[in-house]
Amino acid sequence: MANLNVVSICGSLRKGSFNAMLQRMLPSLAPEGMTIKPAPSFAEFPHYNSDIQNSTGFPAPVNTLADAIRAADGVIFCTPEYNFSIPGALKNAIDWVSRLQNQPFAGKPVALQSASPGPVGGARVQYDLRKSMMFLDAFTLNKPEIFIGNCTSKFDEKTGELKDEATRGFIKQQLAAFAALIARVAPKS
Amino acid sequence: MVTDRQLDVLVICGSLRKGSYNAALARTLPALAPAGMKLRDAPSFASFPLYNFDIQDATGFPHEVDVWADAIRRADGLIIVSPEYNWSIPGGLKNAIDWVSRMKDQPFKDKPVALQSAAGGILGGSRMQYHLRQSLTSIDAHLFGRPEVIVTFAHQKFGDKTLELLDQTAIDMIKLQLAGFERYIRRVSAKE
Numbered sequence: 001m002a003n004l005n006v007v008s009i010c011g012s013l014r015k016g017s018f019n020a021m022l023q024r025m026l027p028s029l030a031p032e033g034m035t036i037k038p039a040p041s042f043a044e045f046p047h048y049n050s051d052i053q054n055s056t057g058f059p060a061p062v063n064t065l066a067d068a069i070r071a072a073d074g075v076i077f078c079t080p081e082y083n084f085s086i087p088g089a090l091k092n093a094i095d096w097v098s099r100l101q102n103q104p105f106a107g108k109p110v111a112l113q114s115a116s117p118g119p120v121g122g123a124r125v126q127y128d129l130r131k132s133m134m135f136l137d138a139f140t141l142n143k144p145e146i147f148i149g150n151c152t153s154k155f156d157e158k159t160g161e162l163k164d165e166a167t168r169g170f171i172k173q174q175l176a177a178f179a180a181l182i183a184r185v186a187p188k189s
Numbered sequence: 190m191v192t193d194r195q196l197d198v199l200v201i202c203g204s205l206r207k208g209s210y211n212a213a214l215a216r217t218l219p220a221l222a223p224a225g226m227k228l229r230d231a232p233s234f235a236s237f238p239l240y241n242f243d244i245q246d247a248t249g250f251p252h253e254v255d256v257w258a259d260a261i262r263r264a265d266g267l268i269i270v271s272p273e274y275n276w277s278i279p280g281g282l283k284n285a286i287d288w289v290s291r292m293k294d295q296p297f298k299d300k301p302v303a304l305q306s307a308a309g310g311i312l313g314g315s316r317m318q319y320h321l322r323q324s325l326t327s328i329d330a331h332l333f334g335r336p337e338v339i340v341t342f343a344h345q346k347f348g349d350k351t352l353e354l355l356d357q358t359a360i361d362m363i364k365l366q367l368a369g370f371e372r373y374i375r376r377v378s379a380k381e
Contacts, residue, residue, distance in 0.1 A: 012241075012242075013239060013240070013241035013242075013243070014241050014242040014243045015243055016242075016243075042239075043239060043241075045239070047205060047234075047235055047237075047280070047281035047284070048205070048274065048279060048280060048281055049204075049205035049206050049235075049281075050206045051205070051206045051207055051208075082240070082283075082287045082290070083283075083286060083287060083290050083324045083325075083327050083328055084323050084324050084326070084327035085277075085278065085283065085320055085323060085324045085327075086277065086278075086280075086283065087240065087283070087284075087287060088239070088240060088278075088280045088281065088282070088283030088284025088285065088286065088287045089239035089240055089241075089280065089284050089287075090280070091274075091275075091277065091278065091279070091280035091283050091284075092239070092279075092280025092281055092283075092284060093280065094275055094280065095274045095275060095279060095280045098274070098275050124323070128277055128320055128323075131276045131277060131316070131320075132275040132276050132277050134276070135275050135276040136275060
């Protein structure tokens, strides 16, 4: 089994985020040979403005995140849904890196996950994120989909552990499928 | 009564850059608006921090977020003029919406909203508009329908130096939309 280096990006900035808990759980649910590490943060990105790009260039944190994505075999998004769509800060990060030469999402395998206190579990954000990823020529894993609805009861808020066995099982399946996707779409040497 | 007086409509631009076609589009609006509608520009969202509940919880809503929310609340209607980034809503604009959506007295609730976009390509920013409709509907705004203002091939339609809108079809569509939006606001607004 090849060694796969995957980075995970959390769409929420708050400390108590369920999606951050989800992100932290992933290494323990990954198939053999896949390491999953958190990507560098987008918290210090300014609001996207091409005037910045054209005057002082891309901000350093943008390049740092882009480099991490480029170096990775795949990217997993763990994101909440804000107002039926992508959190603005996460979308802003995507907007910045999308403007780079050697755009980092091109040809990149991507998997999506979301946790939400509500029942729908973040489906809307994922379908919107799929569209952006499609434009950026990523290979987004179709299935299994991971929508963690009613997440408050599924995570232990104190330890951050994902208690729900069924969900853990689905995530394991998704990460295994992601490994297969990465292998299938890897550039043939 | 909102049915009689002149309407106060706030214009929000989704781009931050100086040479923006969407900012240029927003600048055309006052001259094309019906007499019953007065337009003003929204304060900027450029200095908003990235949304993080921990900020809200610790120190409350940032001052500039309050200012933006108040401007929206006071308006009879909103026109959002925005580019499309990566087939969707620019992150900066979405971030601003995310902030104010968390307020008690959430400013988009029952607010009439019209959308416009300009873009260099064939779809003119329409993918962004459909995502924005979805997002604003989730926070109870009233989205004006048609006519839509979707300015395609923007580099051909705005003057090179002044960024003045030169395309008569676009100008006519904007006038129609603004006139329709005025009627819409009066119809959906609560009776005063």
